[in-house]
Amino acid sequence: MAKSSKVTAGVLASFEHIDAACDTIRALRAKGRKDITVYYSHPSHELEEACGHAVSPVRLFTLIGGLTGTTAAFSMQIWMNRDWPLLVGGKPIVAIPAFVVIGFELTVLIGALSTLFGVFFLSSILRNKGVTYDGRFSDDRIGVFVPAGPDQAPALERMFTDAGAVEVKRAA
Amino acid sequence: MRKSAWITLAACAAAIIAIAAAGRPSGAQQPSGPVGVVLTASDSAAFKGPRQPVYFRHDVHSGQYKISCQYCHYSAAVSNEPGIPSMQTCMGCHLIIGGADSANQLQIALVRESWNTKKPIEWVRVHSLARHVHFPHSQHIKAMGPNACATCHGDVSRMPQVYKVNNINNMGWCINCHLARNVNRDCTACHY
């Protein structure tokens, strides 16, 4: 796991039970905490819902990428065919039907690439947020991290233990 | 953090355009070379272009004495091939002209020797067109006049030693000219 220069101070709790985790998260959000980080090992609607995020804007990247691909493909083919027009098989110089295939391919290609770019760009992959992490989160634990100074920490620890966290530790 | 990502994105785009632009060859540059001062064969090493067995100076023949190109390259106006002068053509003048100074005399002596020993001088080829290109010299002279030579070969009248001014095997360079003059650029005009 990635080490980092500055570790955000806070409290990290890990849960075995999904419902416990969800309840805790909801409780924290009720308290108005926005800066919670939840770790889990697989896509889970229950948890996503608990975290209550809006729909990811990554689709914009897909859309824009796709459209760019289409325009790029057609403009490229039309321009290149006119740049040095050569006649083949008595077909028109600009033969749109023949260009559809590459139009489609580039739509998909650039669409996919920009989607991927979008994920890397939006989510924190490739960048270390410097929050505490535990290897078991990729296995069968759910982690909840809340940044907190020494003053708030004890309260949070108590809250987590009550909620049924199997382990609570403080990051500083 | 995010800004940097956007910058990277822009940079990539810029790079791609730059590469695209780079693909376009530039036009011919002007030849450069000292005007006909007296030079000895040993100097020829200093100049661009291959050293020739005989230090033949286009700058003297074409520049100083204003001998027209087609006097020696006799078939340029009538044939695809420009033609290289026979030893007889050289001797036509150098039977009499022996050279003003020792350096020149030395070189002209070589020419006379080759004539006497019937061993033609083996010139080193400067302009060698790819074998799958057919370049009709006659058509270009017909279209651009007898002094069109410099367009491709550079101003040899200022070259003590001939060198390649343009990459004649760069097709784009040919095409630039054909586009500018709006003449035929059908593939089979040159490739067959």
Next chain:
Amino acid sequence: MSDEREPSSDVSRRRFLAVLGTTSAGAVALSGCSTERVEKLIPYLVQSEDQVPGIPTWYASTCTECSAGCGLHVRVREGRPVKLEGNPEHPINKGALCARGQAGLQGLYNPGRVRAPMVKQGGAWKEISWDDAIALLAQKIGAAGGKLAVITGAGRGTFSSFLGDWTSAAGGRVVRYQPFDLEPVRAANARVFGRDEIPAYDFAAAKYIVSFGADFLETFGSSTEYQLAYADAHGFTPGREAAKHVYFAPRASLTGLNADEWHAVVPGSETSLALAMAGVLLQQRGGSVPGMPSVSVDDAAKATGLSAETITRLAKEFASASPSLAVAGGIGSQTAGATELCAAVNLLNFAAGNVGQTVRFGADLDHGDGFGALEALSKSMASGEVEVVLVQEANPVFTAPRATKFAESLGKVPFKVSTALYFDETAAASDLLLPSHHALERWDDLNARNGVWGLMQPVLTPVFNTMAPGDILLKTAQKAGGSLAKFSAASWEDQLKSTWQARFPGGDAMWRAALARGGVYQDAVVVPVTLASTDVTAAAAALEGTGEFTLLPYASSHYFDGRGANRPWLAENPDPVTKITWQSWVELSPEAAARLNVREGEILKVTSPHGSVEAAAYIYPGLRADVIAMPLGLGHTELGEFAKGRGVNYLDLLGPVSGAFIPYVSVKVQVERTPAYRKVAKTEGNTRQLGRGIAEAMPLVHAEQGLTLEQSAKAAGHPAHEINTPRELEALQGWREGQVGREDGQGRRLGNYVGEHAMWGMAVDLSRCTGCSACVTACYAENNIAWVGEDQVLRGREMSWMRIERYWEGGFDGEPIEARFVPLMCQHCDNAPCEPVCPVYAAYHTPDGLNGQVYNRCVGTRYCANNCPYKVRYFNWLAYNKKAFPEPLNLQLNPDVTVRARGVMEKCTFCVQRIRVAQHVAKLEDRALRDGDVVTACQQACPSRAITFGDMHDPGSAVLKVKESPRGYHILEEINVRPAVTYLAKVLRREPVAHAAAGGEEQH
């Protein structure tokens, strides 16, 4: 002319040429990128007036590939001949040239040539200087004391007569020996008309042509001349009565396949047939030839195996046409009784009143002394009467049947000298080699017939260290002195020139004019003849042996007597009849094959009383069931890398020769199957066109009525071959005016849809085409096409841009078999399917309507070839360009055409290089192209004048006129690729046989 053109002798001429070759863009392997390595430019010492780099110089000369003596135009670039074409001014070939003649160039640059004088010492050859060689010869001749014999293959002319004087001065004798010398024709003429000569035949004037086994389109006499005339007589020209052609022989040769009727008569029975026909003719015309032996139609029918009706019908047809022409004397019908046959045919012609009309005496076509003379010499050599023999450009060791023991007799001669060009069998058997100049390297002449004197001049400095035979004789004479001392001319050139100036008035002017025209041409005086004798033995000559098949060896139309065997152009140009390349084969009729249960390619053992040979079987429908046929010319033991050990020599099956000529059809043979198999290297796939309308034909009557193919088919009650309905065509029309037009005129400008460019097109008249394949060799020569060799042909990888397809029609349940020949080259379609599929635009449409192929752009996906419905694109699977042009063959390469490298697609370009050159010339002369400025190589060579080429946008162009013929059609019209090549349907003198159904009979 050439002597001024020489550079210094120090600079190797060949290297010099090679270098100039590289400077002239083209004639070297195509390389993907620019050439940066150091090249040398070697100037002439003295610039000759008649050589301008990049511009071809044409020299007139004369062809020596056979005794016909056709006129040549030699195309010389940068001092080296690159192509041979017919001399349009020449009275014999009028600009046409056969495949063999064109391949003379590969004779000049042949790797099998003797490169320097050599002497045999202890069985090994040792190179010596010319002086020593001449001295040795002179000394031997001196010592021989008149026991000298000379065998020469030289044609009639100044040299041959000089040779005669020279030899008799030395006390020896000369035998002028030419294979296929038509001795029977001469003997018969001597007997019947008292003239020992070969007359001139006028095929053009004949209204009815009957050939008794005389293959006048291939190897009989002056075949190119005959073919030109034959095409005019037999081909269809509106408003001109077309001649009918009947062919009697056991095997349908190319001539037979072109005949309107081929009748497979019993070998040797032609004599009685000719006499019977003469009888019927006289009956009908009411004349008589006193003393002519009469043979009843029924006897003739019995002898020939034809029905009496047929004979009578044909005889009557023959009688009612005038003038007509009957010819005989071909190798394929040369039995021991060949002289009788020729005599009978003489009588037939006489009875029909053709003598003096279509058979004209007085010309006396060139011929040798006949095989009898050689045989006599052979005997005296055997009995030790000859001390020194000089063999001059003849190869009797190969061309005389082994049973005649010529080689043995030659072996008995103490000192044997050969002036051969090539290291052939005879050269190998000799003691001293004095290599001659090739005809293109020396001064010489040829008196092919009375009145026609062809001149030869050196058109390049000799490729090898050789000497003109004339100079050899002169130098030897001067060395030997004595009785030979009188031959004191300084050089053969002087001697020839002075002889000419003595022979013709006009001095130097005459000489220059003759050089320019290629000789002096006068009409021979026609000599009237009277009937000297009418005695003819009608009975067929007996055949030797007890085998079940009669052996029919015939002269190969490409190898001729074998001299062509070492020339890849001829070896790879498929035999016009069988379409086999590179190999020897045995032809069996389908019936015989079925009876012996033989399949194509099985090795058969053919045994005669005198020997046996083994070769692969080829099943040929144009053959009698009781005959097997074999082409001569292969089976060399020497002659060079391409010929040595290739094929078998069927002469080994023949017996000793008693008469004046070799009776080729004289033995019966036994045929046995062997377990061995060898795939036949033929270029044809399926032999039937499966009703696809590729090679179309229509009856003469319809052609005369000016019907189109569809109308003709309807009239004949056949279903018209499918084409697009008018509605479909209308819909497909779109691409031209519609789509392309919409492209703001750009498409119009690029593609050739408006008249501002030329639009090149071609027309091929199948009623003239005989399938002789001269165009194929012309294409190879012009376009630097690489030959690929037997192994690659077996993989179907031959590169011939132009191929002659031969399809069989009919032949089922008794109906006659008919051959259709179609020359197929790139059709330069407007809607070319090959173009849009090329990913890199290597195939595209040029503004002047060509289907362009840019070799250096081609990456070799081969999709174009797949998508070409005509299958006329050829791919360089291996580096054929490296294999096909070994020194010095590479000197022949045409500098105007790029040599294609490995991995590149190539095809017919309509000789685009010729188009471009013509355009350049026109531009320099500030004029537009004129019709006829561009002549494609195939069109130029065609001895049938079947091909027309030109600009279809020029309303006055010849090609448009031909294309307008109602017989015109496009191959595979229904797929609407709009070819630029129009074919004119063949014209039959009978109903065309119905097309075989799809999926019908095949031969693989």
Next chain:
Amino acid sequence: MAVIAQPPPTQTHADVTRDVVGTLSPATKGYNLMLAGAVGLFLVGAVTFTLILRDGLGLAGYQPPIFWSVFITTFVFWVGIGHAGTLISAILFLFRSPWRTAVYRATEAMTVFAVMTAGLFPIIHIGRQWIFYWLLPYPNQRYLWPNFKSPLVWDVFAIGTYLTVSTLFLIFGLIPDVAAVRDKVTGWRKQVYGALSLNWQGTDNQWRHYSRAYLYLAALAAPLVLSVHSVVSWDFASSLIPGWHGTIFAPYFVAGAIYSGVGMVFTLLIPLRKYLKLEHMITDYHFDNMSKLTLFTGTILLYAYGMEYFVAWYSGNTFEQTTFWRRAFGPGWWGGWTMIICNAGVSQLLWFRKIRTNLTALFVISIFVNIGMWFERYVIIVSSLSNDYIPYAWDTMTPTWADWGILAGSFGWFGMWFLLFAKNFPIVAIQEIKEFIPMPRKHTASAGHH
């Protein structure tokens, strides 16, 4: 037909991680032997190609008019193989079909490596391999561009796109699993997987974008699957050669591709599952469903074959008729029948559940499928070319050692990559399996959502 219900999950998340990470255990002798074999085959191909580069394509058995043969056949074969993967991972993902989870990673890997193999052939098969890049539209001093009207250029783009997208799809799906591996292993492997996991931590924010993006990638990949082989089929269909010039080619080829792909999945998974001890994850349930897919596509092929012959007969077009008559009874009859029996015929056995669940039978069938599909392409290409419009030019061909060398090499190249992948990456998707295994709950009562 009878359906096998999805078996209820028996394992916990921890088991899944353990078992899958367990497959990455050090290689056994058997594995190394197989790998060595694959590399050996690849070298055979490499040597053959070197010789072809030196001497030319003439080394192969090409015999005009057959200008394309074994190389293009093998190309289309591998492109076809490359179809099952993305189909199963993308299209079935969109259809939310549960049985894909256990097998899709393996099939996806197969796809990528198959397309990687296919991608070599456009280079191998051209005459001047060293300038293959002329097919790409890159700015050059000649001012020349490729011909976008040529199906071969479409091909370049289609294959290129498909390779890129399917690779991305594979890598993308791998990220969380690699992270899981990273957290299990130690030492240098931890470093490596750590780097490969791109720092994945499975935070809510990451998952949020990740699952969305995965959906869109799937949505993009789905039509791609159908398009790629359609484009490949147009390489043939857009020509005018009888036997190629058919409008049903696109669906016909796509069905065939999926058919062959799934066949190859069987060939790979049946031994693999045993070797990696994944029997409890990849079960009859999965094979049954894949068999049904095979049966479905196989039946489409049966229809397509029938339709080809019918159209040829019904068109009344003599060229078409001759071609198909000869395909069945001509010199290449054996190929024509092999293709019909191995594909249309054998696939019909899968109507029987006994066979669908008998892995030995499935394995044997899958071998037939692979052979049959290779022959399908061989027949379509070679037999159609061998007899088109001009009978005089007709010819037949026999492949040479060079053809077989390249074919062997392609299998070696493919096997090499697949084996390496199977040993070093989770061949089963940990995260998606977990998705279908409910996590423990404290109060079952409070399950569900408020």
